[in-house]
Amino acid sequence: MSERLLLAMPAPGESQLHWLHWDVSSARAIDSGTLAVDESLAALGERFAALPCYVVVPGEWVSWQRVVLPKGGKVGLAALPYQLEEQLCSDLESLHLACGRIRANEACDVLVVERRHMDEWQAMLASSGLQIKAMLPDYAMLPSNVVLLDEQRATVxxxxxxTALQSENLHSWWQLVAGDGASAALYCQRDMAPQAVFSEFSAPPETFNQRLEVIAALCRPWPINLLSGDYAAREESHSELRRLRWPLLLLLTLLGLHWLQLGLEVVDNRRQIDRYEQGMVAIYRDTFPGARVVNARSQMRxxxxALQGAASSDSEFLPWLERIARASKGGAALRIQQLNYDGKAIKLLVDAEDYGAVDSWVAALAKQGFAVSRGAFGQQDSGISGQLELREAAQ
Known part of the structure; x- marks a missing residue:
């Protein structure tokens, strides 16, 4: 289908919302109009029920963030709010987060909006009958390197x-964020003098009568939808589900039995994984007391x-750790409580069951090429505790 409907929600202080019936193949507007904020959309839904609809919301109400998560899928989605917590100034409970597919160690686009705005938009769309394909901020409907400017608002x-912001603030934002070397195509409202607002553009701008027409003509919607999670659209008609109810129930029963069998087979493995995860958390907290643990493995990595990057290019820290680890294999009677590295030596605080365990470990370290100096050792409740200093043995 080459036709679509664009519905623009009002910006703060506006009392009307705009709609546009657009023909993609001919790149022209078929019809357009406005509705009062408190007016029902039912008539619009009856007229355009068969068309896909994009709901465009003011970008100044929606923040765009980009994060990199160590894990993808549901695990990454669960950790997403904590990754953004320090960047956001609002309570997480009052925010709605929408994102694309999360892949491990890849940048992920996230749209953040207050739930009260989502509630308002959803209430306006309720019972409209429109086939809403996605709800996006205006800047997420545009291709990159585009500036859309009218007398009140600028969308970049x-x-x-x-971002989307007041036109008079565009110059300051551009200097702070884009910089002098940035360039973009400028679309400016007809009869407006853009140079008075934004003098950095040297090329003449494209002009328009209605900003929604420019969004429709350039439409490149991001693969994100604000109508997700708690705000995902629900189908009002379930006739197809009713017709397929019994086949679906049978299929679900068979799948349930299969999943139950798989669950019984892997339950022991899951318990062991949980123990490993708990052990990693305990090690991380011992190493970094007071730190908040979200994902112990990725945080330790x-x-x-960071340690490797902070050291010089010829650092011996990680190779020394590998040699210490080889010397420590099987040494359950000895535990490292603290480790300090200054580029030339490693100082260790260790606990051991007895002096024999320390002697055995020192001998193993010597085989790995270390010169070991002992500090003072004292008696503890369940063994001994003391200091060791490791240096590279003289050749």
Whole structure:
């Protein structure tokens, strides 16, 4: 189908919403109009019930964030709010987060909006009968490197930033975020003098009568939908489900039996994985007291990467750790409580059952090429505790 409907929600202080019936194949507007904010959309739904509808909301109400998560899928989705917690100034409970597919260690686009705005938009769309394909902020409907400017609002989508703001603030935002070297195609409202607002553009702008027509003509919607999670659209008609009810019930029963069998087979493995995860958390908390643990494995990897990056290119820290680990295999009677590295030596605080365990470990470290100096050892409740210093043995 080459036709679609665009529905623009009102910006703050506006009392009307705009709609546009657009023909994609001919790239022209078939019809357009406005409705009062408190007016029902039922008539619009009856007229355009067969058309896919994009709901465009003011971008100044929606924040675009980009995050990288160590894990994808449901695990990454569960960790997403905690990754954004420090960047957001609002209570997480009052925010709605919408994102695309989360893949491990890849940048993920996230749209953040207050739930009160989502409630308002959803209430306006309730019982409209429209086939809403997606709800997106205006900048998420545009291709990259585009600036859409009228007398009141500016909408910007660059490769590394996107926003909507008052036109008079565009110059300051561009200097802070885009920089002098950035360029973009400018679409300006007809009869407006853009140079008075934004003098950085040297090329003449494209002009328009209605901003929604520009969005429809350039339409490149992001693969994200604000109508997701708690705000996912629900189908009002379930006639097909009713007709297929018994076949679906039989299929679900068979699948349930299959999943039950698989669950019984892997339950022991899951318990062991849980024990490993708990052990990693305990190790991380012992190593970094007071730190908040979200994903112990990825956080430990980040700490090691930071240590490796902070050291010089000829650092021996990680190779030394490998040699210490080889010397420690099977040494259950000895535990490292603290480790300090200054680039030339490693100082260790260790607990052991007795002096024999320390002697055995020192001998193993010597085989790995270390010169070991002992500090003071004292008696503890369940063994001994003391210090060791490791240096590279003289050749």
């Amino acid at each position: 989508h660059l490769d590394n930033a996107a 980040s700490q090691l990467n």
